[in-house]
Amino acid sequence: MKNFEYVKPSTMEAVADILQQYGDGAKILNGGTDLLVRMRDNLIKPQVVVDIKGISELRKIEYTEEGLFIGAAVTMNEVICSKIVLEKYRILAQSAHEVGSYQLRNRATIVGNVCNASPSGDTIAPLYVLSAKVKIFNKDGIRLVPIENFILGVRKIDLKSGEIVLGILLPPIKGQNGGSYYKHARRKDVDLATVAVAAFCNEGQWKIAYAAVAPTILRGPKAEEILNSLSEVDENTLIPAMDAATSEVTPISDVRAGKEYRLDMIRISLKRAVLAALELYK
Amino acid sequence: MKHEISFTINGEKVHLEVEPNKTLLKMIREDLNLTGAKEGCGAGECGSCTIIIDGKAVNSCMMLAVEADGKDIMTVEGLAKSGVLDPLQDTFIKNAALQCGYCTPGMLMSAKALLMRNPNPSEDDIKEAIGGNLCRCTGYKVILDAIKEAAGQIN
Ligand SMILES: Cc1cc2nc3c(=O)[nH]c(=O)nc-3n(C[C@H](O)[C@H](O)[C@H](O)COP(=O)(O)OP(=O)(O)OC[C@H]3O[C@@H](n4cnc5c(N)ncnc54)[C@H](O)[C@@H]3O)c2cc1C
Numbered sequence: 001m002k003n004f005e006y007v008k009p010s011t012m013e014a015v016a017d018i019l020q021q022y023g024d025g026a027k028i029l030n031g032g033t034d035l036l037v038r039m040r041d042n043l044i045k046p047q048v049v050v051d052i053k054g055i056s057e058l059r060k061i062e063y064t065e066e067g068l069f070i071g072a073a074v075t076m077n078e079v080i081c082s083k084i085v086l087e088k089y090r091i092l093a094q095s096a097h098e099v100g101s102y103q104l105r106n107r108a109t110i111v112g113n114v115c116n117a118s119p120s121g122d123t124i125a126p127l128y129v130l131s132a133k134v135k136i137f138n139k140d141g142i143r144l145v146p147i148e149n150f151i152l153g154v155r156k157i158d159l160k161s162g163e164i165v166l167g168i169l170l171p172p173i174k175g176q177n178g179g180s181y182y183k184h185a186r187r188k189d190v191d192l193a194t195v196a197v198a199a200f201c202n203e204g205q206w207k208i209a210y211a212a213v214a215p216t217i218l219r220g221p222k223a224e225e226i227l228n229s230l231s232e233v234d235e236n237t238l239i240p241a242m243d244a245a246t247s248e249v250t251p252i253s254d255v256r257a258g259k260e261y262r263l264d265m266i267r268i269s270l271k272r273a274v275l276a277a278l279e280l281y282k
Numbered sequence: 283m284k285h286e287i288s289f290t291i292n293g294e295k296v297h298l299e300v301e302p303n304k305t306l307l308k309m310i311r312e313d314l315n316l317t318g319a320k321e322g323c324g325a326g327e328c329g330s331c332t333i334i335i336d337g338k339a340v341n342s343c344m345m346l347a348v349e350a351d352g353k354d355i356m357t358v359e360g361l362a363k364s365g366v367l368d369p370l371q372d373t374f375i376k377n378a379a380l381q382c383g384y385c386t387p388g389m390l391m392s393a394k395a396l397l398m399r400n401p402n403p404s405e406d407d408i409k410e411a412i413g414g415n416l417c418r419c420t421g422y423k424v425i426l427d428a429i430k431e432a433a434g435q436i437n
Pocket residue numbers: 027028029030031032033034035036037052072098099100101104107108109110111112113114115116120121122123159163164165166190191192193325326327
């Protein structure tokens with residue numbers, strides 16, 4: 001790892017100043033589980049590393065009439081253990097639990113997962129189906145961006161120079177609902193998704209998102225339309241939605257799996273996610 | 283530029299100057315001579331560098347030494363108290379839960395953190411806690427047994 005300057009400001013303004021001053025030469029350090037690996041491999045060589053864990057407002061999990069705010073420095077394990085998440089946004093806790101290992105989840109954050117914008121980021125597809133918004137700080141104010149617009153490509157996000165993600169906002173959910181995340185991986189711990197599906201149903205309306213089958217997480221409008229049109233969803237009636245899933249993804253072949261295998265597994269993963277979501281629907 | 287940091291490790295207060303690009307694992311092994319925690323992968327995959335910080339198991343290869351400022355750290359060297367082994371160390375020996383021993387310090391610290399937060403874990407809890415600790419020798423069964431025995435579930 002190349003040497004760098006380490007700073008740990010206690011205000012957002014101070015972070016913004018450093019980011020503005022150094023531009024691409026400054027990197028935000030959150031849990032560090034993506035950043036430090038990339039620095040170790042010399043894939044990036046920042047001049048300044050800005051640790052944001054000293055800012056108390058980034059550690060909050062708070063439910064208001066706006067919904068649930070999860071601060072940028074809240075760890076996966078904190079989300080998994082949060083009563084309010086388990087009660088109202090269970091699918092997010094479930095996907096956070098799929099990340100890495102227990103030790104890793106004591107450091108890794110949801111916001112780090114989102115900002116890393118990997119196609120296999122486990123918590124991102126659930127954030128798509130929960131209609132999450134990304135809360136962004138800059139010195140002129142705060143802007144809220146829907147997660148689907150925030151993620152632009154592999155490691156590409158809608159963040160301008162001097163901006164910092166404050167946290168994630170999950171809108172309140174009214175009425176009956178249930179959601180589930182199905183991750184298909186080669187082994188249970190410390191492995192990235194080969195493919196994954198998030199399925200969420202609210203008052204009979206489905207939202208589907210696919211992971212690891214395109215440069216970004218993808219919504220599944222065709223599968224959603226089919227599921228929404230069914231009078232009863234079960235393992236027979238949802239077969240057309242499974243077929244639709246294969247038609248709306250564009251997987252590649254890599255070390256984890258071939259393209260054809262991914263296309264097969266996206267069908268199965270859709271089925272499993274939808275059926276599990278139904279079990280939890282209440 | 284070096285940073286001055288203070289922390290507690292195995293009950294002792296320490297004051298050090300560290301370079302920002304030094305990992306916590308490297309500092310513990312090279313500056314403090316506590317060589318229990320091992321570097322297997324250096325990238326969060328294997329768990330051989332697991333230590334406990336403020337009661338939580340973490341991979342010390344994926345933390346900067348400067349991030350330890352103000353923290354309370356426990357390494358495998360802090361498990362035995364005044365020459366008396368921790369129950370986990372006893373049951374690891376009794377169950378032959380190690381062969382080459384490379385994974386053992388990390389495995390013990392993951393298990394210790396588990397028993398600290400949950401003295402009566404289920405088998406699934408144990409598997410969750412050590413899911414990030416690779417062992418290439420034992421096949422894990424004896425490790426599960428050792429942790430269960432330390433939790434008073436078998437004897
Ligand atoms: C062994 C191992 C296993 C893994 N397994 C999984 C897995 O199963 N599933 C999975 O999805 N991921 C996995 N990951 C990847 C990683 O752990 C996650 O993406 C994690 O959520 C990243 O969070 P972090 O807080 O550690 O991010 P960091 O590494 O601190 O940051 C990630 C990126 O986001 C930027 N950033 C962080 N916070 C902010 C902010 N507030 N504002 C602006 N930019 C910010 C950083 O500058 C950096 O570029 C794994 C990583 C390792 C090393």
